[in-house]
Amino acid sequence: MMQRVRTQPFLRLATGALAVASFALIFLMLLFLLAYAYPAIRFNGIGFLTSLTWNIGNQYASGTVTRGGFTGQVGASFGALVFICGTVLSSFLAMIAAVPFSLLVAIAIVYRVPPFLKPLTNAVVELMAGVPSVIYGLWGMIVLVPFIGNKLSPSGNGNGLLAATIILALMVVPIMVATTRDVVQAQSTAIYEASMALGSTSWQAVTRAVLPSVRNGIAGSVLLAFGRALGETMAVLMVCGAAINTLPQSIFSPINTIAAVIVSQLESALTDASGMAQRSLGELALALFLITLIVNGVARVILRGGDRTSMVA
Amino acid sequence: MRKPVAALFIAIFLVTAPALAATRLLETGSSLLYPLMNLWVAAYQAHHGDVEITTQSTGSGTGISQAIAGVAQIGASDAYMPDAKMHDTPMLNIPLAISAQQVNYNIPGLSGHLNLSGPVLAAIYSGQITYWDDPRIKEINHELGRELPHATIVPIHRSDGSGDTFIFSQYLSKSTPAWSSGAGYGTTISWPAVATAVGAQGNAGMVQTCSATRYCIAYIGISYINETDHAGLGYAALENRDGRFVLPTTTTISAAAHELDAQTPPDERISLIFAPGEDSYPIINYEYAIVKPDQPDAATRDALKAFLDWALSPDGGQMASFLDQVHFLPLPEGVSRLSRGQVARIH
Amino acid sequence: MSARAISRLSSHLWWGVSIGALGVIIAVLLAIFVFVFAHGVAALRPQLFTTVTTGIAGGLENAIAGTLLLVSIGIVLAAIVGIGTALWVVEYAPVWAARAVRYMIDVLAGVPSIVVGYFLYVALVEGLGWGFSLIAGAFSLAIFVLPYVERAADIALTSVPTHLREGSVALGARQAVTIFSIDLPYAMPGILTGLLVAVGIGLGETAPLIYTAGWSNYMPTLAPTHSPVGYLTYVVWTYISQPFAASHALAYAAATLLMLFVFATNLFARSFVEYRYNRGRR
Numbered sequence: 001m002m003q004r005v006r007t008q009p010f011l012r013l014a015t016g017a018l019a020v021a022s023f024a025l026i027f028l029m030l031l032f033l034l035a036y037a038y039p040a041i042r043f044n045g046i047g048f049l050t051s052l053t054w055n056i057g058n059q060y061a062s063g064t065v066t067r068g069g070f071t072g073q074v075g076a077s078f079g080a081l082v083f084i085c086g087t088v089l090s091s092f093l094a095m096i097a098a099v100p101f102s103l104l105v106a107i108a109i110v111y112r113v114p115p116f117l118k119p120l121t122n123a124v125v126e127l128m129a130g131v132p133s134v135i136y137g138l139w140g141m142i143v144l145v146p147f148i149g150n151k152l153s154p155s156g157n158g159n160g161l162l163a164a165t166i167i168l169a170l171m172v173v174p175i176m177v178a179t180t181r182d183v184v185q186a187q188s189t190a191i192y193e194a195s196m197a198l199g200s201t202s203w204q205a206v207t208r209a210v211l212p213s214v215r216n217g218i219a220g221s222v223l224l225a226f227g228r229a230l231g232e233t234m235a236v237l238m239v240c241g242a243a244i245n246t247l248p249q250s251i252f253s254p255i256n257t258i259a260a261v262i263v264s265q266l267e268s269a270l271t272d273a274s275g276m277a278q279r280s281l282g283e284l285a286l287a288l289f290l291i292t293l294i295v296n297g298v299a300r301v302i303l304r305g306g307d308r309t310s311m312v313a
Numbered sequence: 314m315r316k317p318v319a320a321l322f323i324a325i326f327l328v329t330a331p332a333l334a335a336t337r338l339l340e341t342g343s344s345l346l347y348p349l350m351n352l353w354v355a356a357y358q359a360h361h362g363d364v365e366i367t368t369q370s371t372g373s374g375t376g377i378s379q380a381i382a383g384v385a386q387i388g389a390s391d392a393y394m395p396d397a398k399m400h401d402t403p404m405l406n407i408p409l410a411i412s413a414q415q416v417n418y419n420i421p422g423l424s425g426h427l428n429l430s431g432p433v434l435a436a437i438y439s440g441q442i443t444y445w446d447d448p449r450i451k452e453i454n455h456e457l458g459r460e461l462p463h464a465t466i467v468p469i470h471r472s473d474g475s476g477d478t479f480i481f482s483q484y485l486s487k488s489t490p491a492w493s494s495g496a497g498y499g500t501t502i503s504w505p506a507v508a509t510a511v512g513a514q515g516n517a518g519m520v521q522t523c524s525a526t527r528y529c530i531a532y533i534g535i536s537y538i539n540e541t542d543h544a545g546l547g548y549a550a551l552e553n554r555d556g557r558f559v560l561p562t563t564t565t566i567s568a569a570a571h572e573l574d575a576q577t578p579p580d581e582r583i584s585l586i587f588a589p590g591e592d593s594y595p596i597i598n599y600e601y602a603i604v605k606p607d608q609p610d611a612a613t614r615d616a617l618k619a620f621l622d623w624a625l626s627p628d629g630g631q632m633a634s635f636l637d638q639v640h641f642l643p644l645p646e647g648v649s650r651l652s653r654g655q656v657a658r659i660h
Numbered sequence: 661m662s663a664r665a666i667s668r669l670s671s672h673l674w675w676g677v678s679i680g681a682l683g684v685i686i687a688v689l690l691a692i693f694v695f696v697f698a699h700g701v702a703a704l705r706p707q708l709f710t711t712v713t714t715g716i717a718g719g720l721e722n723a724i725a726g727t728l729l730l731v732s733i734g735i736v737l738a739a740i741v742g743i744g745t746a747l748w749v750v751e752y753a754p755v756w757a758a759r760a761v762r763y764m765i766d767v768l769a770g771v772p773s774i775v776v777g778y779f780l781y782v783a784l785v786e787g788l789g790w791g792f793s794l795i796a797g798a799f800s801l802a803i804f805v806l807p808y809v810e811r812a813a814d815i816a817l818t819s820v821p822t823h824l825r826e827g828s829v830a831l832g833a834r835q836a837v838t839i840f841s842i843d844l845p846y847a848m849p850g851i852l853t854g855l856l857v858a859v860g861i862g863l864g865e866t867a868p869l870i871y872t873a874g875w876s877n878y879m880p881t882l883a884p885t886h887s888p889v890g891y892l893t894y895v896v897w898t899y900i901s902q903p904f905a906a907s908h909a910l911a912y913a914a915a916t917l918l919m920l921f922v923f924a925t926n927l928f929a930r931s932f933v934e935y936r937y938n939r940g941r942r
Binding site for chain 2 (some may be wrong): 054149155157242270
């Protein structure tokens with residue numbers, strides 16, 4: 001650090017201020033959402049997490065109800081359980097499909113794709129990660145949902161858990177492939193070669209020696225992808241069926257996710273003269289924020305900041 | 314790298330700069346009124362180049378709230394504003410035309426119009442009737458009843474705040490006491506838990522979802538009747554207050570309007586749902602422009618008043634050449650006078 | 661068959677499965693690509709670029725201009741904050757502070773875009789009363805792409821060889837001079853790659869814009885507040901759920917343009933990476 005000898009205070013202060021701003025952004029968002037949602041947190045109480053009923057109340061009734069010191073419309077009830085379940089269930093099922101698939105693709109790229117084709121396969125993976133969310137949604141709406149509705153679903157309805165799961169899986173696969181590929185690539189070839197020397201087949205060397213040695217990196221990238229799926233909005237909104245007040249009973253049932261509800265219910269919430277519906281959406285945003293913060297925070301700790309090379313995650 | 318970026322900014326500025334000159338009005342809200350607004354705006358702008366009117370199909374809930382917030386000058390709504398909102402922020406609720414709503418279904422192979430009643434629709438939307446061949450549906454469909462399949466009904470409702478939800482749920486509330494004391498009515502209601510129920514965005518989304526979903530049922534504005542026909546969706550004859558099943562036609566809609574228009578109060582906030590009269594179609598409503606009485610500047614105010622006056626004029630927006638295309642009816646003389654009186658109050 | 665032969669056979673089979681999985685990925689990308697382009701190319705008419713959206717169809721001039729404006733301003737904001745942060749982290753920060761800032765920025769990359777959008781809606785659109793506006797939309801994109809910009813700049817600046825810096829310092833250059841004449845030029849390809857990746861991400865965003873930029877049928881006015889702005893992803897989302905053939909055609913045209921923009925920026929970004937890689941080897 002010998003360049004500290006002659007520092008330029010202006011540049012140091014200016015960049016320092018920007019760094020502090022970057023650092024503080026998450027806390028600022030968190031505090032702001034917390035302050036905004038506070039009346040809803042008091043009004044809804046534990047019912048926010050346990051109730052199935054999302055009801056902004058009767059706009060045309062006279063009078064208001066007061067709970068926890070704050071008022072909402074008559075009949076208001078803001079239970080997020082349906083949306084929390086839909087979010088976690090669709091993301092979890094998507095990960096079950098995407099994780100083994102992504103590992104297969106990643107090791108194929110590292111160990112089986114000839115070097116001259118690697119730029120091409122890498123480009124495909126990164127392009128897939130770059131396809132905008134609405135385009136996955138468009139494809140889901142026009143191709144996937146009618147297919148499920150006409151060929152698979154007993155009720156004729158294709159919007160729902162299955163469609164959302166498939167779309168989410170498609171969206172997280174390229175992210176997981178890119179991150180696990182980097183992790184496996186970074187592992188030294190010594191482990192692979194040692195295992196081969198001990199008489200393993202190449203498949204055994206990869207699955208029994210290489211992959212276990214990078215399981216932290218893989219766990220981290222799985223969590224990163226999970227976090228991504230939890231917060232995905234547009235594509236899910238376009239195929240989920242916008243369920244309300246009811247938990248999914250089968251893979252074909254319509255569902256709803258926290259992110260999709262924040263988009264689809266904001267305009268309804270704006271009609272609530274008491275403002276409690278809007279604040280309850282704020283509480284939903286806060287809940288999604290906290291869930292993804294925990295998932296990402298843990299993922300980044302596992303990855304120990306060592307993996308800062310991937311462009312897509 | 315810097316030069317192309319600067320050039321881009323300059324280019325965009327040059328293209329957009331002339332647009333600064335015109336007065337801009339934003340209309341947003343009801344997707345039921347949206348097709349008519351598009352016809353109106355296209356015709357109006359042909360003669361009024363100095364005004365730019367953006368139309369948006371966002372749902373009546375957004376229409377009302379953005380008009381209140383001053384983001385939009387015209388909030389389009391199929392529903393009049395509730396008292397609580399009017400108390401906080403008094404707004405003008407100006408009817409522009411009379412509209413109706415169809416109840417559509419997607420049952421492949423079924424020809425003719427099903428009969429449906431408020432109580433049967435309420436039972437479908439609350440999950441008490443789950444199959445199309447339910448005895449309660451057959452009971453009111455002597456002819457078609459035998460053709461009804463044993464298929465799960467998929468009830469589709471609006472997921473956005475919507476005047477269509479308002480008038481549909483008001484029909485259910487007025488015809489079915491159990492619905493009235495349960496979900497009730499509003500631009501957004503808390504739909505009863507039905508595992509197969511699907512939400513859709515806007516009237517257009519209702520058409521799209523319903524045509525992609527066999528054995529669904531949906532409520533869709535009459536202005537989309539060309540699209541619902543094109544998508545092969547059937548529409549039902551609905552039971553009115555006198556117990557007769559009527560299709561939405563010019564005759565039945567104007568019969569219902571005729572029963573109630575004389576009762577329209579000066580602020581014009583009134584429900585036309587479930588009107589008496591043996592020919593009356595039960596789901597009709599005024600299409601409202603929700604407007605702030607005090608406008609921020611003179612140019613916006615004058616442009617807004619001129620457009621609304623044109624829309625209400627018999628030689629302008631009320632001409633059959635516009636309204637027939639979307640199957641709306643013009644305002645009766647007395648109501649039209651009240652509406653023009655409200656426009657005059659914009660200052 | 662011997663146990664060894666069986667395990668060799670199963671090794672071959674599994675490798676087959678894994679290459680098959682790679683094939684599936686390529687097929688899915690191709691399928692989406694073909695699906696969008698097959699519908700969209702027919703709808704790409706010259707008038708799309710010279711007319712604005714009206715009612716159920718019209719053109720895309722307003723959406724293209726709006727997307728370019730939102731992304732340009734968003735990227736400029738993200739570049740200022742992101743590159744500035746990276747400079748501080750690499751050049752000035754104590755180790756613990758660098759680690760803390762990097763960690764928070766990595767975590768920020770995982771914050772759902774709708775949360776960013778909702779936060780800005782409440783804070784700027786409603787809170788400060790800016791209404792749906794260019795600046796609120798640009799802010800939402802800037803926050804969302806900031807982590808990608810910072811990370812790319814951070815990696816690029818970290819990779820500047822120490823001997824270059826030490827040489828500069830030894831010649832008596834002030835640190836600011838070293839930064840502007842040695843570090844930034846050396847790191848520029850990496851920084852530009854990050855900015856291009858960020859452009860690609862910004863182009864495809866929808867959720868945060870719905871509640872910050874709003875939507876407008878008209879050309880953006882450059883007024884920073886109180887004037888909603890159109891963008892391409894909104895056209896894809898709303899026009900595909902209209903029941904009109906003309907609306908669908910417009911949605912596909914917008915989707916095709918988006919895919920072209922995004923793919924072009926991605927491939928451009930990759931070519932920077934290859935360039936840097938080749939230069940490093942030379």
